[in-house]
Amino acid sequence: MIRYLNIVILVILLVSCNEGNKNEEAINAIDIDFVVERFDKAFGEASASDLLQLKGAYPFMFPKHYDDNFWIDRMNDSLQQELVNESIEAFEDFSEEKDDITQLFQHLKYYFPEFETPRVITTTSSVDYRNKVIVTDTIVLISIDTYLGKDHKFYQGIQNYLRQNFESDQIVVDMAKAYAEKYSFQANRKTLLDEMIYFGKLLYFKDIMIPFKTDAEKIGYTQEQLDWAEANEFFIWNHFMDKELLYSTDPKLPSRFINPAPFSKFYLELIDKESPGRIGQYIGWQIVKSYMKNNDVTLKDMLSKEATEIFNNAKFKPRK
Incomplete structure (x- = not known):
């Protein structure tokens, strides 16, 4: 009897693993095409004469209640320049992070066929770690200055339990959480x-x-x-x-x-x-x-x- 039960359990496990492998094969075959748009670089390297072009390409990055002088002053701000330089140095090559994001998008498309690949845009946010990733139907904004490594000098004064996740491998994890919040519904959150x-x-x-x-x-x-x-x-x-x-x-x-x-x-x-x-x-x-x-x-x-x-x-x- 025990031997029979062991065989049944083994068969169930094998079937389950096989089913999981088939799912992953189908997921890996999904074609996902996107470019990581480095707004952080574009803004960091821009001058006043480039502002109009930047605003045309990224209108959602320039709230209308700030005038052009605000953005020009920000371009010339030494702290902002240091933030951009440190972010570019840390993420000169974004290929590993893009591979992770591609896999996330493939899984999203498989389980939610209505999912459309959004624009993926990197930016700096003056280390706004409460909004590390923002997800909409058409855009993903990644504040890469919140992923420079838990021991980075910008994070001194931030408590350890928060900055332990200011690592690049958390980018796709935070994106997955943002999408989870988007797709989850629960009327009651009282207890x-x-x-x-x-x-x-x-x-x-x-x-x-x-x-x-x-x-x-x-x-x-x-x-x-x-x-x-x-x-x-x-x-x-x-x-x-x-x-x-x-x-x-x-x-x-x-x-x-x-x-x-x-x-x-x-x-x-x-x-x-x-x-x-x-x-x-x-x-x-x-x-x-x-x-x-x-x-x-x-x-x-x-x-x-x-x-x-x-x-x-x-x-x-x-x-x-």
């Missing part, structure tokens, strides 16, 4: 569970769209932080259950377990010091993974379902 499932959806979306990235890269953890989350999954889940946090609407809970932070706040000194921030996002990710494993649901359908429906049908069991 801790609502928030956990919402961010779990975004992380599962990354699983599908950027499978070439590691789990640590997808969630923005170091490998050590991810290892801690996996090793303590059972404890975390029991804490949420014992303290009856899942359905709580306490406004402090997102800052404790969901929002970016140096650590999660269990109010247990030793645990807090060791834990990574956003641990609620990690648990939500595991719940959504379990839901997709145990239910015959498409990615599109899952992204529109409410948190309680996903949780109630996930059959989630934390690893011990």
Whole structure:
């Protein structure tokens, strides 16, 4: 009997792997054609006489409430010039990042046939790390001065837990998150569970769209932080259950377990010091993974379902 069950499990795994390989073959065959437009370079090398041409090519980069003198002054500003020079030096060749973006676009086109390849434009933003990537139906803006490496001199004074992801390998991860937000719908985000499932959806979306990235890269953890989350999954889940946090609407809970932070706040000194921030996002990710494993649901359908429906049908069991 045990031997029979092992054979059945092996067959299921082989079929699943074969299906996954077929999907990736089809995805890799999708033709995606785009040019990375280096607005950062164009603006950095421009003079006042080039402004009219730049505004014609990139009208959305020049808000109308700023007059031409504002942009000319910015061209001549020494800090702006240093920002541009450092960005160009770090990203003189954008080919590796373009390859990652191409793979993301191929996956998006496969799962969302209505997806149209947008213009991809790099710019500088005076290190506006709250808006590293902006995605619309037709344009992707990448603030490359927020990806110069976590130890770059521009980032001194920014907390470590934020700048650990100011690395070039996070560009496509942040793009995938921006698209996940665009394609996800969830009416209710009132309880801790609502928030956990919402961010779990975004992380599962990354699983599908950027499978070439590691789990640590997808969630923005170091490998050590991810290892801690996996090793303590059972404890975390029991804490949420014992303290009856899942359905709580306490406004402090997102800052404790969901929002970016140096650590999660269990109010247990030793645990807090060791834990990574956003641990609620990690648990939500595991719940959504379990839901997709145990239910015959498409990615599109899952992204529109409410948190309680996903949780109630996930059959989630934390690893011990």
